[in-house]
Amino acid sequence: MKLLKRTLLLLVVVIGVVIYLNYSKLNIISGYAAKNMASGVFVAERSAASMNQNDNNVPMIELADTEVNQDEKSASSKVYGFMERKAVFREGLGTVLINDEYEPNKLTIKPNRNRPLDTVPYPYGQATPKDTLFSNVDVNQLNKAFALAFANPEAQKTRTMLVLYKGHLLAEKYIDGFTPETPILGWSMTKSVLATCFGVLEHQGKVEMDWPAPITEWQEDDRKEITLNHLLRMQSGLEWQEDYTKISDVTRMLFLESDMTQLQKEKQPVAKPTEIWNYSSGTSNLLSGILRQQFRSHQEYLDFPYSSFIDKIGMYSMVLEADIAGNYVGSSYAWANTRDWARFGQLYLDKGSWNGEQIFDAGWVDYITEPTLHSNGEYGAHFWLNAEEKYPDVPKDLFSCNGYQGQHVFVIPSKDLVVVRTGLAEEPEFDANKILSAIVKSIH
Template sequence: MKLFKRILILFIIIIGTIVYLNYPKLNIISGYAAKSMASSIFVAQRSATSVTQQDNNVPLIKLATTEIDEKTESATASVYGLMKRKAIYRDGLGTVLINDDYNENDFTLKPNRIFSSDTIPYPYGQASPKDTVFPEINEEQLSKSIATAFSNPEIQKTRTVLILYKGHLIAEKYAEGFTKDTPVLGWSMTKSLLATCYGVLEHQGKLEMSWPAPITAWKHDERKDITLNHLLRMQSGLAWEEDYTKISDVTKMLFLDSDMTQAQKDKKSIAIPTEIWNYSSGTSNLLSGILRQQFRSHQAYLDFPYIALIDKIGMNSMVLEADIAGNYVGSSYSWASTRDWARFGQLYLERGNWNGEQIFSPSWVDYVTEPTLHSDGTYGAHFWLNANGKYPDVPRDLFSCNGYQGQYVFVIPSKSLVVVRTGLAENPVFDVNAFLSEVVKIVP
């Protein structure tokens, strides 16, 4: 009997320790599940069943149970009834995880949009794409390249693929449940969009990348030497842990913080600028906060990305999501259809020129594609690069917007190609080199 009691006590201690160590993680798990469900339903107009079976059917997240309230446009998730988290939809701002202090009347602004409805063929306008035949395109190879992306759906989990050549749509394919109009979460592709806002402001003569970051708290310590360029290149030397497998700087920021622009701002310096390269979503959200400082009002900040960039090139489906405080989550949360993501890539292929209007300087493309020190040629300024041949069978001039779970906008200037691929598996599970090596073969 004594032995049984000892075993029981030991068992209780073990279970208690497991619960104690993992209980805080439930907050992140519930938060992820609620946010994913709410955005997928109220932004992307998808079904709860598809989100449960696909997006949220991943380790740990699938432990959460999520309930939808169509009336309040919200989703609530918990893990076995514990750590309930709620995400609500806000018109124009997407969905946001709320906390106990949330008051819907604290922030009521939303961006003003100008949705274009011209008769210019896609991708430069809203009309249907031209049915153009390029004699140099190898049609058999084109079909093969698309098939490569969808050849093993259970493993590759590709959702959409689209290819533009010389500004013309030459191929697109969508998995079941997705169409040309379905908004897709870009995750960290949002970083490239945020950086482009800086390129627009630079082109307008309103700031320079060499300027010190305008952070008052940094003016009297070693962080005073950090510039906008250092932040855009992820070489500020600030501490940051980008680990999505545990409670880390990035998961706390995305799923717990009301104001996501603060997390990186409060970090100490661990190296002088340019001494190390450290990928940080906190840095991108800090840049979103610095972007806010460039405008006299919060409304002007909310309007700027749309007026100066997104709506200007006809990305009508795009939604930038904001945190509770109304700051764009420039690290992670933007939604757009595959066709609209391709417009963004085409803007870069055209070196900032859109239907004759220069959105940002052509030199901006050279800037964002210049390899950053210590990144092994894989990173520029909030864009990913192939400068050192990470993808060995693809031209070295390729640069891209990359997002979690394999969201990609690839720009290949030497081939006049823009390639978009979205899904739920990233490199190497989805073999980017194998896919793109087939794509580039379509052009002599």
Template sequence: MKLFKRVFLIALVILVVVAYFNYPKLNIISGYASKNMASTVFLTDRSPESVTLNDNDVPLIKLADVEVDASKKQATASVFGLMERKSICRDGLGCVLVNDKYDANTVIPKPHRTTLKNDLPFPYGNKGTKDTTFANIDYQRLDKAVEDAFANPESQKTRTVLVTYKNQIIAEKYIKGFHKDTPVLGWSMTKSILGTLFGILEYQGKIDLDEPAPVPAWQNDDRQDITLNHLLRMQSGLAWDEDYTSISDVTKMLFLDSDMTLAQASNEAVAPPTKVWNYSSGTSNLLSGILRKQFKTHHEYIDFPYVALIDKIGMHSMLIETDMEGNFVASSYGWATTRDWAKFGLLHLNKGIWKGEQLFDQKWIDYITLPTAHSDGDYGAHFWLNAGGKYPDVPKDMYSLNGYQGQRVFIIPSKNLVVVRTGLAEEPEFDINGFLRDVIKSIL
């Protein structure tokens, strides 16, 4: 009996110590679980049970209990009854994790959306796909490459794959519960959407990437020389901790901040611009705030991505969620169907030309695919690269949108390919090099 009491006491002490040191993390855990549940249920029409068993079934996050209120379009999560966090959904703006500063009476403008009205098939319309057969494609080999991407569902966790060649879909596959009209969270693929908006503004002559970033707090210290170019290349020299396993800059921003555009702006410089490369979601949201300053009204800012890019190329399923203050969370929260993510890739494959209209300068592709110093050839300007040969069996001209858990849009100009893959696992569980190698080999 004494031994049992002693063991119990030791276990209790360990539990208390673990809880004490991890208590602040509960805010992040319940915040993630709440936000992910609300957005996935109310933006994709998937069931709470599916989200619990799949999307939220990751270490620590699965400790959270989440309740969904369909009538109010909100989700509330807590961990062992502690650190309750709520996410609410706003029409046209997606869902947002709220805190004590949330005022339900605050009005955030809803974006004006337009729909293409034509009878064209993908990609220039939404009337199905063109029944095209290319003589130089080994379709049997291509189908096997796609099937292999789904072969081990417990480890690979692939959800959707789409392959286009010369603007036409040549392969497409979805797991049960997903289809061509299911929006998928792109996570950091959203950064490339944001980067492209700056390319559009530059083409319109409204910004100069080499001008100092318009951040008032930087104008009288060693951050005054940071330009938009430095920010787009993640080489500002600003301190930033992109660690999702701890209470870090990025987790505090995404799960605690009301205004996510401010997190990076307040950090000090640890090096002069161009001297280091440091991937930072805070930088993307800072750029979102800078984007907002380009417009006279909040509504013009909210409309701009849809008017200038998203709806213009028929990505009607896309929605970029906003924070509590109505800023686009351009680091992480863009949703679109697999076909619409592919359209964005095709816009770049075609060097900014869509149905004869030039949306951004063709030289913009040269800019975003120019390797950034100190990135080992892996990063350009809000796009990832293969210039350093990370994927040895894939052409070095390949560049991509990359998101958490293996969300990817691969653009391979030399092969006329755009390949989309979404899921819940990335390398090494999902072999990107092998998958792309096998797809490429099917093009004879």
């Protein structure tokens, strides 16, 4: 009995120490757990049990106790009974963490979607992919590459992988619980989706990348020199802390702010534009706010990404989640199934041409793949690059959308390849260079 009491006392002390050391983080922990759960259940249509066992079963987040309310389409989380946070689902806009500023009936509009039926084979349409054989494709080598990607599920945590070659589906694989229809959170792959909106606007003659950022508050100081190009290249020189291990600029923005477009706007410069490269999710959401300024109404803003390219290329599973203020969270919250993420890659492989229509200028691909100063050749304009051979065994012309926990859309123009990989682990657990090299070797 004494041993039991001592054990219980020790447990209480340990819990107390954990809470004391991490109290300031509890808002973030419970917020992450609630938001992730709500989106997993109501956007991806996965079970709460699967989300708890996998997606929320990561350090610190696993401390949260999360419950789902199917009737009101919400999820709530607490950490040892403290700091309850709640996320709610809104049709067409995904889920959002709510706070005292949230008014459930205020944002009643949603994006209009256009989903015409067609008979065109995937990826250019919705029909069954063609069963195409290429004499220069080594199927055995390709199978070996897939085996490598799924060889160690406990460490690699690969969930899905798909390869397109010359606009044809070569291979795809899904672990149990995931199918070609299961939406996957892209995390920072969303940044590349947001950037594409500006590529479309440029193609339409409505913006130019060297235009000063249209921020009224910046016109009275040195920030007036910041252009759209500087923002897309993460070289504005503005202060920003991208640290997910504590309450920093990025965690405050994602889990505490009602309007995520504002925080980067309020920051002061620490350098002149182009003098430094500083990866900033706040910059992406600032750009989402700038995108909203281009339209006369909120409805036009909500419709634009879908009408201008998402629905045009058949990415019908994609959902762009919005914050409380109705801004798309362009840094982090786009969902789409693996096949639709591959369509996005194919659009870039085809330099903006889709079924005879030019979605954005071919030169836009040259622009987003031009290495940004001080990024060590790893970053272009909201896309990642291999210009300095980050992946040494893969062609240097590779560029990609990358997201937290190893979400990737890789485009390799010299090999006519698009590779999508999703999962819950990144380097070094998932060796992208090794897997991509094995895939490239299958093309002769």
